Amino acid sequence: MKTYITDMLQFSPGVRRFLMTETLLGIGLGMATLLLNLHLLALGLTETQLGAISSAGSICMGAVSIPCGLLANRFGRKKLLVLGVGLMGIGYGGFAFANELWLLFLAQIMQSVGMSLLVTTEIQLLYSYSTSRQEETRGFSMLFAVFTLFTGVGTLAGGFLPRLLGGARTDYQWSLLAAGLCILACSVLRLAVFPREQAPPAASRKKSAASGSGGGRGRLKLPGKAVWIFCGMNLLLAAFASFVEPFLNVIIKFRLEWPDGMVSLLLTLNGLAQFIGSFLMPVLLERLGIRRTYRLVFLTTLLGTLLLAAAVPAAAFSVLLLIRGGASIVTNNLVLTHTMSVTSEAERNAYAGIRQVTRSIGASAAIYTAGILLAGKNYALPFLGGGIMLAASWIFFRVWVEPLIEAGMAQKEKG
Secondary structure, three states: OHHHHHHHOOOOHHHHHHHHHHHHHHHHHHHHHHHHHHHHHHOOOOHHHHHHHHHHHHHHHHHHHHHHHHHHHHHOHHHHHHHHHHHHHHHHHHHHHOOOHHHHHHHHHHHHHHHHHHHOOHHHHHHHHOOOHHHHHHHHHHHHHHHHHHHHHHHHHHHHHHHHHOOOOOOOHHHHHHHHHHHHHHHHHHHHHOOOOOOOOHHHHHHHHHOOHHHOOOOOOOOOHHHHHHHHHHHHHHHHHHOOHHHHHHHHHHHHOOOHHHHHHHHHHHHHHHHHHHHHHHHHHHHHHHHHHHHHHHHHHHHHHHHHOOOOOHHHHHHHHHHHHHHHHHHHHHHHHHHHHHOOHHHHHHHHHHHHHHHHHHHHHHHHHHHHHHHOOOOOHHHHHHHHHHHHHHHHHHHHHHHHHHHHHHHHHHO
16 A cells, blocks of 8 residues: 555656646635535525526536537647636636626526536546556546545535635625635646646547548547447436435435534545545556456445435444445546546547536436435435436446447557
């Protein structure tokens, strides 16, 4: 383990700077996620209006994800990532000052466009700074680990900052502004310290040039079959996660009949389990190999999810939830890092954009279904629904995704 930690700290300069600046993004998003709804409710908005604002953000992200991927081809990933993080910071800051409903919608759209720019560029840019496939995997795992850890720090900070900072319109106003400024600082720092984006290999440039129909400039053909299969896998995984994650605090509170403090503590421990899982993912890959690691984490996540659907005591529920949390983040990260790694440089931006659209579709369907289940006061069925989606994900993975990953890895080893 000591050798592993030492190796993890020996990243190339671009990856190190990515990880260092991720701390600011995690803190800012942790604060904003906790404070935004509280601020809007304190402004007097109804739950229906909150839902409308949130839905506008989801629709916006789905609509602009593919164009964001195409823009990355034209202007470069670093520029769009920096712009995206900056828009997120401005959007959250805008929430702090907006005094009309249309201004709140505008702030949400700005934040959502920024988020789309971020998620459609960050992994590809991180990989472009990596010097080997091993560094890609380790860097990706550490990125999620750092983000998860500092999101927790931001959430804790967001719990006490309103008492210190207050606000002119709500108690959360200046704390929400501080969250936006923290994210904006991440954007400025990344603009200053990120290395110049490396040009893709000659083979990838040729593929990109050949992607126009009939050689026409600016006309792009659809990505290959593998990209669509990978996006289908992402749709199923997003549906699995969205049966539970958006409502986890509600499920814990009413299923276990716990006070808010206990709910917050269990959620914090769940975040810690996800951090540990992200950090240890490369260890599992290097010691068990790809096949055995996938089988271990899929099976652990599936069993944990299905057992949570059963009537278990609060202590057992808590332990199973932490096991599921750590295993599920590894499952998601394994699929994302390997599918992105074996996707050609010429198709990575398209994959990132389409992936976000398909994840939004899967998440929206699962959230709608889970909402119906919870409206009936059944706090176990969302876990059953998630378990069914994960079982479908495993079958889809074994039949279609795993052969593509293994073939892509073998090709990269030869090349």
